[in-house]
Structure formats: structure tokens, C-alpha cells
Amino acid sequence: MPDQQLAAERRQRLAAAMGEAGIERVVLYGNAWQGDYLRYGSDFGILEGHGIALIGRDGSAALYLDSASEAERAELEVPELAVHFAADLFRAVGARLEGGNERLAAAPRRFVPRWLVDPARRFKLADATALVDKLLMHKAAGEIAAVRRAAEIADAAYVEFRNAVRPGRRQYEIVADIEAHLRARGCPDNFMIIGSGGKDVLGMTPPSERRIAAGDLVTTELTPAVDGYFAQICRTLVVGQASAAQQRAFAVFVEALQAGIAAVRPGARAADVAKAENDVFRKYGLGEYTTNKWTRVRGHGMGLFADSKPHILEDVETVLAPGMTLIVHPNTYHPDAGYIVLGDAVLVTDRGAEVLCRTPRQLFEVTAS
Amino acid sequence: MRRGLISRSVVELPDAVLEARLVRVRAAMRTDGLDALLVYTNNTRPAGVSWLTGFVPYWSEALLVVPADGAPYLVAALSFRVRSWIECVSRIGDILHHPRIGLRAGQQIVAMRKDAAVGVVDFDGLPAGIAADLREAGPDLRLTDASALFVRLRGAADPAEIALASKAAAIAQAALAQAGGPSLNAMIAAVERHARLLGAEEIYIAAAPDLARDARFIRIEGAPALGRHFALRATVAYKGTWIRLVRTFCEPGVAEQAAARLAEAVAFLPSDRGFMGFENFLVEGCRMAQPLEALMGSRLHTSIAPQPGALVSVQALISIDGTSVPAGAPALIGLDGAAGSLLAGPLFD
CATH class of the missing domain: 3.90.230.10 (Creatinase/methionine aminopeptidase superfamily)
Known part of the structure; x- marks a missing residue:
């Protein structure tokens, strides 16, 4: 069950931020892909359909869901909220918003269903995305504690991952083992992608039927959640003995990760972290592999979403501050070895980065027989 | 998020089945005078696009554009690096990668016809940012809700x-x-x-x-x-x-x-x-x-x-x-x- 004290603290922070911004009611939208804004205000981890929380500056909180099964679950999981099942969700929420003179806003506004922002409505929703983003990024002690626990679970799950990878097994069979490992420990959610093979592999995806073979590089991002808070670890292993080329390639990623983590400190920008990582690749003539042709981001925030803001990219100016949780991961393609991932969850502290993952930064080897 | 096996089986979902569904969609589009049909997909609402193409997004979002004539194409926010994966797990004519999928889809449709009649499945539920981007790309596009059309087609299972x-x-x-x-x-x-x-x-x-x-x-x-x-x-x-x-x-x-x-x-x-x-x-x-x-x-x-x-x-x-x-x-x-x-x-x- 969700941590009700933590949820109440979040709603207080949200109400205070709304007060400062002069917003009387905020519409928080979520679905199973991007549910962090909804969870921040409602503490409900949505799996199906649309969800909208209406949070008042006065502390009122109502949750609207268009899945009857989800509404039933919400009644038990977040009993402190007024839960409404509404098959016609948009109009039900719209009816609650009409007729007043309140200052209303929505987050994330670009995901809010079009009907609710149609000019024909008799209410207007301002954009509260930046306001909620700030709350999502700057975490309270209870939120940090949840991320720490999730990082511990990620470390343990990677041990299980190494045990699960054997020649002949299919990718989805390995993921089945990891998910079962997490469920057995009462961890309900995880974001995970995987890659296996050689230089033909350009990234990670959901698991396929591809069989693990001797000599494969096997990559994964493991991202379990505790009380809704995700923590990620990225590691690469070799099936059999790593070749000299694979070892040399991996050493670049170790150096880049160290450089990125060293750049994490209060006052630094997300861009500074990305540049520190990418400069290592440039030093070795691999600058091309830091571009969006080969990699998406050089890390990102972690919290109620597995891929939170700020994205660690050289054009992101977000300033880091104590209480932020990130993953720093210089994941990309290396022309001599293939796609390699390496990343650790970190907490921004007054003194710099505290690394939350404990798994050694090594190119693991598992038996090829 | 999807963590299980995502794969396409041409035995379980043959090309002919998907083509037959498209034929029915195009016939309904002709009846309703549509130049294109748009179907949005993400983790939560994948079933429209998967019914037509087999594609299920494990993450992110996409718009399937079904022109009145020609092969359907996907405008995906997923990066170019997963293009080959999308091609493996679905049957799609072409894939365009762009972070603003509404803008890119709108531009493609406008290139075909500036004032095209575009039906959008579940138009009310389309994310507001995508709807705004469609309008930005094609202020003259005639956007209408095509939910009823789609519901008629999907009602009975094949x-x-x-x-x-x-x-x-x-x-x-x-x-x-x-x-x-x-x-x-x-x-x-x-x-x-x-x-x-x-x-x-x-x-x-x-x-x-x-x-x-x-x-x-x-x-x-x-x-x-x-x-x-x-x-x-x-x-x-x-x-x-x-x-x-x-x-x-x-x-x-x-x-x-x-x-x-x-x-x-x-x-x-x-x-x-x-x-x-x-x-x-x-x-x-x-x-x-x-x-x-x-x-x-x-x-x-x-x-x-x-x-x-x-x-x-x-x-x-x-x-x-x-x-x-x-x-x-x-x-x-x-x-x-x-x-x-x-x-x-x-x-x-």
C-alpha cells in the first residue's frame, strides 16, 4: 500500500506551490506511461485508462478514473481520496471545473485530453507543468528514502540478472526471471529493457525471442520502484570471456561515468554532466557516438517516473540542487564492441553526488557453457 | 510500460488479416468522406494501432496515419534507433521519427492536401499538445472525431x-x-x-x-x-x-x-x-x-x-x-x- 504520510506531505508541498502561484485548483493527468504528475497529487499508481486528480489549494483531493477496475483498486489503495469512476471522464471532470471563478491549471498540460482544453469549454486551464516539475525534481527526505530502497532492489535484481543470462535462453525468459524476483519481494513495478548480440545491436528494446549466444554483449536497464519511486541501474555483461576490444571499449564508459558523476554538484547544470561524459568520448575520437543518432540521453532524473526531468543533455540548462535524484549513464554504441550501457543512480547532496548503486562498474562475465 | 515479449507472428496475425481490416477502414473512410484517419497509441491506448498494424509501443507514443489511398505510416516519438525493432514487430508501410508527432503527421497530411478531411479516433482524448501541433501544421485541416466509424469496425472480433x-x-x-x-x-x-x-x-x-x-x-x-x-x-x-x-x-x-x-x-x-x-x-x-x-x-x-x-x-x-x-x-x-x-x-x- 502507498505511504500515506509521504503522500500527504507531497500534497502539502503542492498546495503551498499552488498558493505561491495563485492557482486554486490543479488538474493532474496521468496514464500508465506518464503517471508521475497524477501520482504526486493522488498517490495512485495508474495502470489502465486515463486518470485525473483535482487538487485544491485548500487540501481537497479527488481522483477520477475511466477504468472501473482501476477505480475499485484506487478506493482501497488511496482511501483518503474521493475516488470517482467516470466512463466519460473528460465530461465528468469538466462538470466539476465549470461554473466557478477559480484560477485553474493543468499538468502535464500537453498530455491533458484535448476536450478539456478546447476553447469551447467555459473554463481555462493554465499550464502548471513547470510548477509540478519543480516539485517532482526536488525531493523531500521521504522521497529520497524510497529512491534509496529502490536502488538497493535494483542492485539485487542485477545479481539475479547475471544468474539468469545463459547461452540458449531467450531474452523474454530472462526478463521473466527478473520480474518474478521483484514480485517475490513485494516490488510491484519495474521498467526494463534489454539488448543482446554484437555490433549489430544499436540499442535496447523490450525482450524478444532472440537467444543468448556465447560472445554476446548483454545490456539492460533495470528500474524497480518502491512506493512509486523508480531507481535505475545500467550494466553490460559478456557471455564468456570479454575480448580485449570489449574491455577497451568498456573502459571508455567507466571513465565517462566517473566524469559525469564527478560533475554532479549543486549549481552545476544538467548540460555540465552531459558534457563531462561526452568529453571523454571525444577524447578517444568517439564524439560521433554522443549524438542523437546513436544515443538518446546521457542520463535523466529519477523519481515517480522512470525517465524524469532533467534529461542529461548538453543543451539542458536545469541547475542541479541537493535532493535531486538522477541516473548518470553514458550509454551508447561503440564501433569496436557494439551497444554498451553503464549507469548508476545518484543523489545530489551539498557535497556532490552520492552514488546509490553498489554494483561494481565492471564488464561482468557469465559462463558461456 | 511493457516488459514481456513483444513480437509479431505472421501465423497468428497474417498480413491478410491486417489488410482485410485496412480494406474495411478505407471503405468506411470513403463513406464518411475522409482523406486520412489518425489513430493515436501509447501504453494505455494501444489497441487501435495494434489492431491495424500489430504495433504495440512499450514506451512513448505514436500516431498512425491511414491515408485514403496508399500505405499507412507511423509517426513515432521513439528514436530512429528502434526503427528496425518497430519494423520487426509490426506491419507498417513507413515510419517517420519526430519528437512532435502531431506536427510531423500534420505536415505529411498537408503535403497531400492542405484542407484534408481528417478523422481522429478518440479525438476528445487526444493529448492536447498533439492536437495543438496538428493545428499548427495544418490550420486548414478539417479535423473531426472518427470514433463512431472505428467503433463500428472494431465491434465484432474476427x-x-x-x-x-x-x-x-x-x-x-x-x-x-x-x-x-x-x-x-x-x-x-x-x-x-x-x-x-x-x-x-x-x-x-x-x-x-x-x-x-x-x-x-x-x-x-x-x-x-x-x-x-x-x-x-x-x-x-x-x-x-x-x-x-x-x-x-x-x-x-x-x-x-x-x-x-x-x-x-x-x-x-x-x-x-x-x-x-x-x-x-x-x-x-x-x-x-x-x-x-x-x-x-x-x-x-x-x-x-x-x-x-x-x-x-x-x-x-x-x-x-x-x-x-x-x-x-x-x-x-x-x-x-x-x-x-x-x-x-x-x-x-
Whole structure:
């Protein structure tokens, strides 16, 4: 069950931020892909359909869901909220918003269903995305504690991952083992992608039927959640003995990760972290592999979403501050070895980065027989 | 997020099946005077695009553009690096990668015709940012809601969809049969692992840990106490088709009685008269893009009767000798007045 004290603290922070911004009611939208804004205000981890929380500056909180099964679950999981099942969700929420003179806003506004922002409505929703983003990024002690626990679970799950990878097994069979490992420990959610093979592999995806073979590089991002808070670890292993080329390639990623983590400190920008990582690749003539042709981001925030803001990219100016949780991961393609991932969850502290993952930064080897 | 096997089987979902669906869509578009049809997809609402192409996004979002003439193409926010994966797991003419999928799709349509008539499936639910980007790309585009068009086409399941739902039901049944172990979490882990090993694209397991206290289902986090009687619900996706199946652990014979009464009630669908006398019931099915949309049930003020031949998942709380017993299973609504039937019985050895 969700941590009700933590949820109440979040709603207080949200109400205070709304007060400062002069917003009387905020519409928080979520679905199973991007549910962090909804969870921040409602503490409900949505799996199906649309969800909208209406949070008042006065502390009122109502949750609207268009899945009857989800509404039933919400009644038990977040009993402190007024839960409404509404098959016609948009109009039900719209009816609650009409007729007043309140200052209303929505987050994330670009995901809010079009009907609710149609000019024909008799209410207007301002954009509260930046306001909620700030709350999502700057975490309270209870939120940090949840991320720490999730990082511990990620470390343990990677041990299980190494045990699960054997020649002949299919990718989805390995993921089945990891998910079962997490469920057995009462961890309900995880974001995970995987890659296996050689230089033909350009990234990670959901698991396929591809069989693990001797000599494969096997990559994964493991991202379990505790009380809704995700923590990620990225590691690469070799099936059999790593070749000299694979070892040399991996050493670049170790150096880049160290450089990125060293750049994490209060006052630094997300861009500074990305540049520190990418400069290592440039030093070795691999600058091309830091571009969006080969990699998406050089890390990102972690919290109620597995891929939170700020994205660690050289054009992101977000300033880091104590209480932020990130993953720093210089994941990309290396022309001599293939796609390699390496990343650790970190907490921004007054003194710099505290690394939350404990798994050694090594190119693991598992038996090829 | 999707963590299970996402793959395309041309045996289970042949090109001819997808082409036949497209032919029906284009015919309906001609009738409605549409130059293009737009179908949005993300984790939550994948069923429209997967029905037409087999594509299921594990992450992010995309728009499928079906022109009146020519092959459908996908405008995806996923990066170019996963293009080959998308091509492997779906049947799509072309893939355009752009972070602003509404803008890119709008530009493509405008290049075809500046004032094209564009039908958007579930237009009301389209993310506001995408709708705004469509308008930015094509201020003269005539955007209309094409939900009714799509609902008509998707109403009755074709043989391929019924086969996929049957496979999903078989996975759920086999997985729930594995529920065993010293704790609820151990049971859930066993069910989860087995379903994924059988090729489930996704599985959500919910539990009613103590039926004597509450028969409603929750997602388990931590280690809750297990009552003498309890139930597990598996929501399983297999190649874009979703079903729910419930296993209730109670006195011998009670679950069998509940299963029999559920089957009797399902036979009357789309009429709800078979459910009279139940403590509550819920019928869910796919009309557009949400895989399991609430159609009928105790909590619905207005029912949406499923069409003859539709696939649904049914849940009910049935009183047996004073005990509230959850039951649930996927079902197929009968054609031409024929009785509906369960795809899998909620019974386990």
C-alpha cells in the first residue's frame, strides 16, 4: 500500500506551490506511461485508462478514473481520496471545473485530453507543468528514502540478472526471471529493457525471442520502484570471456561515468554532466557516438517516473540542487564492441553526488557453457 | 510500460488479416468522406494501432496515419534507433521519427492536401499538445472525431482476434494454476514468471488478499497478510489482445458454483439480465484504443452494450452460501442471438 504520510506531505508541498502561484485548483493527468504528475497529487499508481486528480489549494483531493477496475483498486489503495469512476471522464471532470471563478491549471498540460482544453469549454486551464516539475525534481527526505530502497532492489535484481543470462535462453525468459524476483519481494513495478548480440545491436528494446549466444554483449536497464519511486541501474555483461576490444571499449564508459558523476554538484547544470561524459568520448575520437543518432540521453532524473526531468543533455540548462535524484549513464554504441550501457543512480547532496548503486562498474562475465 | 515479449507472428496475425481490416477502414473512410484517419497509441491506448498494424509501443507514443489511398505510416516519438525493432514487430508501410508527432503527421497530411478531411479516433482524448501541433501544421485541416466509424469496425472480433484472446486466456489460466508458495508474493511471482515464459506481452496481477475482509482487488506492494480465502486476478496481454481471469481460493466446490453462475450469466450477454442477483458485475471490452474499457456493470450509469461477436472480459461478485466469491473470465458474445460463452473457465486443478 502507498505511504500515506509521504503522500500527504507531497500534497502539502503542492498546495503551498499552488498558493505561491495563485492557482486554486490543479488538474493532474496521468496514464500508465506518464503517471508521475497524477501520482504526486493522488498517490495512485495508474495502470489502465486515463486518470485525473483535482487538487485544491485548500487540501481537497479527488481522483477520477475511466477504468472501473482501476477505480475499485484506487478506493482501497488511496482511501483518503474521493475516488470517482467516470466512463466519460473528460465530461465528468469538466462538470466539476465549470461554473466557478477559480484560477485553474493543468499538468502535464500537453498530455491533458484535448476536450478539456478546447476553447469551447467555459473554463481555462493554465499550464502548471513547470510548477509540478519543480516539485517532482526536488525531493523531500521521504522521497529520497524510497529512491534509496529502490536502488538497493535494483542492485539485487542485477545479481539475479547475471544468474539468469545463459547461452540458449531467450531474452523474454530472462526478463521473466527478473520480474518474478521483484514480485517475490513485494516490488510491484519495474521498467526494463534489454539488448543482446554484437555490433549489430544499436540499442535496447523490450525482450524478444532472440537467444543468448556465447560472445554476446548483454545490456539492460533495470528500474524497480518502491512506493512509486523508480531507481535505475545500467550494466553490460559478456557471455564468456570479454575480448580485449570489449574491455577497451568498456573502459571508455567507466571513465565517462566517473566524469559525469564527478560533475554532479549543486549549481552545476544538467548540460555540465552531459558534457563531462561526452568529453571523454571525444577524447578517444568517439564524439560521433554522443549524438542523437546513436544515443538518446546521457542520463535523466529519477523519481515517480522512470525517465524524469532533467534529461542529461548538453543543451539542458536545469541547475542541479541537493535532493535531486538522477541516473548518470553514458550509454551508447561503440564501433569496436557494439551497444554498451553503464549507469548508476545518484543523489545530489551539498557535497556532490552520492552514488546509490553498489554494483561494481565492471564488464561482468557469465559462463558461456 | 511493457516488459514481456513483444513480437509479431505472421501465423497468428497474417498480413491478410491486417489488410482485410485496412480494406474495411478505407471503405468506411470513403463513406464518411475522409482523406486520412489518425489513430493515436501509447501504453494505455494501444489497441487501435495494434489492431491495424500489430504495433504495440512499450514506451512513448505514436500516431498512425491511414491515408485514403496508399500505405499507412507511423509517426513515432521513439528514436530512429528502434526503427528496425518497430519494423520487426509490426506491419507498417513507413515510419517517420519526430519528437512532435502531431506536427510531423500534420505536415505529411498537408503535403497531400492542405484542407484534408481528417478523422481522429478518440479525438476528445487526444493529448492536447498533439492536437495543438496538428493545428499548427495544418490550420486548414478539417479535423473531426472518427470514433463512431472505428467503433463500428472494431465491434465484432474476427477469427484472428478471437484466437489471440484465446491464447491470452490460456496463458492466464496456466499461469494462475501455478499460484503456490508460502506467501502471497511467492504466488504472484510464480504466476508472473509463468505468464511471461509463455509469451505474455504484459501481465498485471491484482489480489484480494482476504475475502472475509474485502473482495476488491489491489496491486500488492510489500507483504500483506493472507486470509483463509483469497483471490488473484491476472490481466494478460498477448500480441495486443487483453483479457482478465480470476482465480478464487476458497472452500471446495464454491469456486465451481461461482464459475457455473458466471457462465450462465454470460450466455445472456449483451443483455445484463443474467447478472441480476449478483452482488456486482462488470463487463469490459475494446471499442477503440483502450484494451479493456468499461461497457456494462453495476457502477455504470449508462451501459454500452457490446456488439454481437465482441470479445469481453467479465467480472462478478457472486454470493454462494453467504460467502462473497469473485469470479471473472474472458467471453465471446454470441452472433445473431446465439448465447455468449466463456473463452476460459475460471477453474483450476
